Amino acid sequence: xxxxxxxxxxxxxxxxxxxxxxxxxxxKYYLRNTQVKAPEGGWRHLTSSExxxxxxxxxxxxxxxxxxxxxxxxxxxxxxxxxxxxVRLGRITSNGLQYxxxxxxxxxxxxxxxxxxxxxxxxxxxVHYLSHYIIGDRCMLFNIQEMSCTDxxxxxxxxxxxxxDENVRVWLELMxxxxxxxxxxxxxMIAADAYMWxxxxxxxxxxxxxxxxxQSSFDSRRGFYGTIGYECVIKNSWIIKDVxxxxxxxxxxxxxxxxxxxxxxxxxxxxxxxxxxxVNGIVGYGCRIFYSVIAxxxxxxxxxxxxxxxxxxxxxxxxxxxxxxxxxxxxxIFPAHEQHHNNSFLIASVVxxxxxxxxxxxxxxxxxxxxxxxxxxxxxxxxxGLCTSVKHSCKFASFTMLAKAAYPAEMINxxxxxxxSNDEVNGELHVMPAFSWMYNMFAMARNxxxxxxxxxxxxxxxxxxxxxxAPDTMEEAIQARKLLDRWTAKAWLLKQGKxxxxxxxxxxxxxGRTLLNGPKQEVEGLEVFGENMExxxxxxxxxKPYEAxxxxxxxxxxxxxxxxxxxxxxxxxxxxxxxxxxxxGQRKKVWFNLGGQLMSMDDLDTLKSDIKEGNINTWKxxxxxxxxxxxxYPEDKLCHAYLSLKHLLKLETxxxxxxxxxxxxxIEIQNYVFSQVYESRKKDYENKFRQATFxxxxxxxxxxGKLDDNSFINRQREETREFVEKIQNLKKLLDR
Numbered sequence: 001x002x003x004x005x006x007x008x009x010x011x012x013x014x015x016x017x018x019x020x021x022x023x024x025x026x027x028k029y030y031l032r033n034t035q036v037k038a039p040e041g042g043w044r045h046l047t048s049s050e051x052x053x054x055x056x057x058x059x060x061x062x063x064x065x066x067x068x069x070x071x072x073x074x075x076x077x078x079x080x081x082x083x084x085x086x087v088r089l090g091r092i093t094s095n096g097l098q099y100x101x102x103x104x105x106x107x108x109x110x111x112x113x114x115x116x117x118x119x120x121x122x123x124x125x126x127v128h129y130l131s132h133y134i135i136g137d138r139c140m141l142f143n144i145q146e147m148s149c150t151d152x153x154x155x156x157x158x159x160x161x162x163x164x165d166e167n168v169r170v171w172l173e174l175m176x177x178x179x180x181x182x183x184x185x186x187x188x189m190i191a192a193d194a195y196m197w198x199x200x201x202x203x204x205x206x207x208x209x210x211x212x213x214x215q216s217s218f219d220s221r222r223g224f225y226g227t228i229g230y231e232c233v234i235k236n237s238w239i240i241k242d243v244x245x246x247x248x249x250x251x252x253x254x255x256x257x258x259x260x261x262x263x264x265x266x267x268x269x270x271x272x273x274x275x276x277x278x279v280n281g282i283v284g285y286g287c288r289i290f291y292s293v294i295a296x297x298x299x300x301x302x303x304x305x306x307x308x309x310x311x312x313x314x315x316x317x318x319x320x321x322x323x324x325x326x327x328x329x330x331x332x333i334f335p336a337h338e339q340h341h342n343n344s345f346l347i348a349s350v351v352x353x354x355x356x357x358x359x360x361x362x363x364x365x366x367x368x369x370x371x372x373x374x375x376x377x378x379x380x381x382x383x384x385g386l387c388t389s390v391k392h393s394c395k396f397a398s399f400t401m402l403a404k405a406a407y408p409a410e411m412i413n414x415x416x417x418x419x420x421s422n423d424e425v426n427g428e429l430h431v432m433p434a435f436s437w438m439y440n441m442f443a444m445a446r447n448x449x450x451x452x453x454x455x456x457x458x459x460x461x462x463x464x465x466x467x468x469x470a471p472d473t474m475e476e477a478i479q480a481r482k483l484l485d486r487w488t489a490k491a492w493l494l495k496q497g498k499x500x501x502x503x504x505x506x507x508x509x510x511x512g513r514t515l516l517n518g519p520k521q522e523v524e525g526l527e528v529f530g531e532n533m534e535x536x537x538x539x540x541x542x543x544k545p546y547e548a549x550x551x552x553x554x555x556x557x558x559x560x561x562x563x564x565x566x567x568x569x570x571x572x573x574x575x576x577x578x579x580x581x582x583x584x585g586q587r588k589k590v591w592f593n594l595g596g597q598l599m600s601m602d603d604l605d606t607l608k609s610d611i612k613e614g615n616i617n618t619w620k621x622x623x624x625x626x627x628x629x630x631x632x633y634p635e636d637k638l639c640h641a642y643l644s645l646k647h648l649l650k651l652e653t654x655x656x657x658x659x660x661x662x663x664x665x666x667i668e669i670q671n672y673v674f675s676q677v678y679e680s681r682k683k684d685y686e687n688k689f690r691q692a693t694f695x696x697x698x699x700x701x702x703x704x705g706k707l708d709d710n711s712f713i714n715r716q717r718e719e720t721r722e723f724v725e726k727i728q729n730l731k732k733l734l735d736r
Contacts, residue, residue: 009062012084016115016132017151017223021162029086031223035134036088036117043068043088050075059083070120077107085115090122090137097123097140099233099250104140114148119230136230136247145238149226153242156261156282158184159218170259170280172297173314174198174332175350177372184214185299187244187261187282188619190462191318191334191595192626194299195350196608198332205612213611217619229264246270246285254278263287267458268302284319285459301335302457309342318353318596319462320455326357334380335464335596336451348392349376352593354451354466360387379416379476380593381447381468396420397480398473399436399444409536414483415548416476417444417468417555423541429534432543433480434551441676444468446712461623463630464596469559471591471640472598477552478589478644483530484549485512487542491526516549553648554669560645561666561727563638568730575733576659579642587643588636594626600636603629656734663727674720678713 007015017028046054051064053075061067061083068088077092089108096105104123111124114131118124124141131148135141152161158170171182174194181198197210229247234240237254246264251257253274262283264270270283273290281295284302289295295312301319306312308325315328318335325342334353339346341359348364357363361384364376374392381399384390389406397416405422411429413420419435436444451466465472486505489512493500500508515523523546530540542548568574590601607625610616616625651658684690685700685707694700707713 012062014085016085021151021222028223031221032117032134032225035225035227039070039090039120041071043070045069046073046075054078061087074107077105079107079109081108081110082112084113087113087115088117090118091120093121095121097121097138099140102140102142102233102235104142117225133226133228135228136232138231139228140233140235142235143237144234144240147226147234147240149224149242151222153224153226154218154259155187155226155242155244156259156280157186157214157218159186159215159220161220162222170297172299172316173330174316175330175348176375177330177348180373184211185280185282185297186214186217186619187263188461188623189282189299189316190623191301191316191332191353192462192597193595193619193622194316194332195334195595196604198350200608203608203612206608209611209614213617213619213622216617231266232264263302286456301462302459303455319457319464320451334593335462336454336466348372348374349378351376351378351382352380352398353464353596354380354447355382357384358386358388361385362389364390364392379472380596381417397476399468401435401440409534411534413533414476415480416473417551427538429536429538429540430543431530431533431540433484433545433548434477434555437551437555438544438547440680441673442680445673445677445716449712449715462596463626463633465593465598465633469555469562470598471588471600471637472593474556474559474640474644475589475591477555478647481549481552482509484516484528484542484545485509487528487530488512488515488523488526488545488549491528492523495526516546520546554665554672556644556648557662557665558669558673560641561662561669562723563641564645565663565666565723565726565730567638568733569726576654576656579638580653583639583642585643587647588640591640597626597630598633598637599629659734660731663731667724667727670720670723674716677716678707681710681713682707 022028022030046064046067046069050073057076057079059078059081066086067083070090072091072093073089074092074094077094092107096103104125106121106123108124111127112129116130116132117134119135119137119139121137122135122139127141127144127147129146129148133147133149152164154161160166160169170185171179172185173179173182175181175198181201183194183197200206226243228245229249231247232245232249234251236252239256239258240254241258243257243260243262245262248266248269249262249264250269250271254272254276256277256279257272258279260278260281260283262270263285265285268286270285270287275292276289278289278295281298281300283300284304286303287300288305290307292309293306295306297314298312299316300306301317301321303320304317305322310323310325311327312323313329315331315333317323317333318337320335321333321337322340324340326339326344328339329347331346331348332350334351336354337351339357343359344357344361346357346363355378363384376390376392376394378396379398379400382396384402385404387404388402390402391407391410394411396413397418399417400413401419403419403421407422413431415431415433417434417436419432421430423430448466448468486509489508490500492515528542528545530542533540564579588600588602591598592601592604594604611622616622645662646654649658691700694703
């Protein structure tokens with residue numbers, strides 16, 4: 001524990017930077033001067049009359065010779081302050097500043113200023129200790145207990161400064177409580193960076209390179225001052241230490257902010273509210289953090305929110321996310337995550353975005369585990385229901401829904417868009433593949449729309465695929481159909497009293513395909529059970545395998561028709577024949593969700609190789625590569641859609657007749673999508689139990705509005721009309 005020591009009067013303001021860290025020929029202010037732009041006309045010393053007024057106004061200074069001002073300086077607006085060290089003051093006039101209902105006169109009163117640069121037209125009042133900060137123009141600082149910066153400030157970045165030991169470096173222990181997937185936080189980090197770093201821990205060379213790139217991305221010299229951008233408002237706060245704050249940031253009532261970068265701009269301002277404690281982290285642009293939040297060792301993506309006592313520790317939270325009232329420890333969470341309730345718990349997980357945790361959800365509990373080295377991996381669209389308990393280790397395909405239950409054992413769900421539930425009466429785990437497509441289309445379609453619509457980022461560093469029907473989910477659908485082929489064949493053989501032991505897998509799957517593509521009555525009543533889906537002795541029953549098999553097929557057709565029709569509409573010189581010629585070859589089967597951006601494993605492997613070989617040397621260059629991959633992603637997606645369609649139809653080439661059948665099927669599926677959107681919402685209007693709280697239909701309609709006035713349904717109706725019209729026009733290209 002450090003001891004309280006006595007300093008001589010000159011050391012009070014002269015000991016910020018030790019001489020050994022000052023290069024030869026430089027002064028102790030050499031870094032500070034690079035951070036400050038001198039005012040027009042430069043700085044000047046105080047006049048004797050100005051000093052006289054300052055003294056008369058109860059101001060003191062160790063030396064008035066070390067106080068510099070700009071040309072326009074009204075000393076009457078500076079009262080009852082203590083100045084230490086070298087202080088430079090920008091323009092001070094008798095004007096005032098206003099932010100919301102807070103009105104303050106410009107100037108400095110009742111404050112202790114230690115070696116700071118203060119911009120033009122600032123209002124600084126009742127700041128009891130302001131040390132080594134550079135403050136931008138038109139800032140309001142009011143009722144602050146301590147605001148200081150040390151010579152070794154890292155502002156939340158996982159670096160070490162000159163003369164520091166490696167053990168002071170701050171790491172984020174993502175996805176796993178043991179720290180085996182730790183990464184270094186840095187200003188500008190996005191979910192793609194964090195996942196690439198945390199996932200490939202077996203690639204030692206990649207790990208070492210990413211650490212070196214991070215260290216070299218920031219200046220390791222000591223002596224940088226803390227900065228506050230222009231037009232910031234900070235009031236009624238306790239401790240702000242080693243924090244870099246961007247423009248137009250609003251901080252009110254914060255308890256402790258330490259070792260942070262708070263990104264903020266005029267177009268994307270960030271706000272921090274009452275009783276917030278934040279230590280060792282990075283806050284993205286346009287964030288909102290309010291009401292007793294605790295965040296320690298974290299990165300918060302742009303336009304994300306922490307509210308109402310949320311605890312975010314050792315975690316990365318992606319863009320456009322909100323966490324309220326809950327506990328989130330050791331997680332890597334991709335963009336568009338929602339977790340709103342006081343009693344939810346998320347630990348040691350990677351959740352790949354577009355996700356929602358309900359009240360009482362306990363994801364990552366160790367209640368059945370011997371150690372804390374396990375993890376949860378949930379594909380995008382993960383949605384565990386009320387009071388859901390899931391233990392380590394589990395893996396869930398995209399858009400998995402978990403019904404309310406305490407799941408007792410580890411699970412692997414390979415079926416996208418599935419509903420997983422407990423049958424406690426019969427002691428079984430139930431899985432209904434493609435549930436969302438069959439029974440929850442309103443939510444599916446609305447999610448596709450809302451995530452893109454709610455993306456309010458102005459500068460979109462993290463690329464995000466919001467479409468539910470994309471290469472990752474469609475590959476999962478293709479693999480899901482293969483599992484249904486195999487397990488349906490086994491169920492049919494058992495019902496016939498036949499054994500499948502020793503039967504070649506391709507024959508087994510061919511039998512399953514024949515059954516599932518035949519009449520439904522052939523498989524009616526079959527008991528289909530999953531394999532290797534739960535670490536328990538109970539059975540895993542697959543519900544509605546026939547319907548799910550065809551639902552996945554319809555999704556693939558829908559995915560293909562949407563992408564191909566959009567491409568042909570945007571490229572009128574192309575034809576169906578030219579698409580067949582462009583995209584002949586093998587389908588890329590492995591797609592990686594890198595923080596919300598989808599890319600093929602080939603692209604990811606090339607990226608990692610270039611990082612390791614030194615062809616890419618900065619995070620800026622890595623982000624540039626993400627963007628280059630994103631530029632050709634639409635074509636990659638189109639190619640995958642076309643080849644997935646060929647795989648589904650078992651055709652080497654598609655004739656005009658084949659294309660006509662596909663387009664007609666696309667129209668049928670789009671009409672099905674709209675009808676299901678409409679019908680799934682209509683059920684609420686016909687549900688007697690939902691109507692029970694209303695005295696009559698008039699009250700219900702006043703609360704809900706008329707079904708046919710629903711803006712989302714009307715949007716879907718119009719999109720369906722436009723889609724059908726587009727497909728009808730594209731049929732004219734079949735002869736080209």
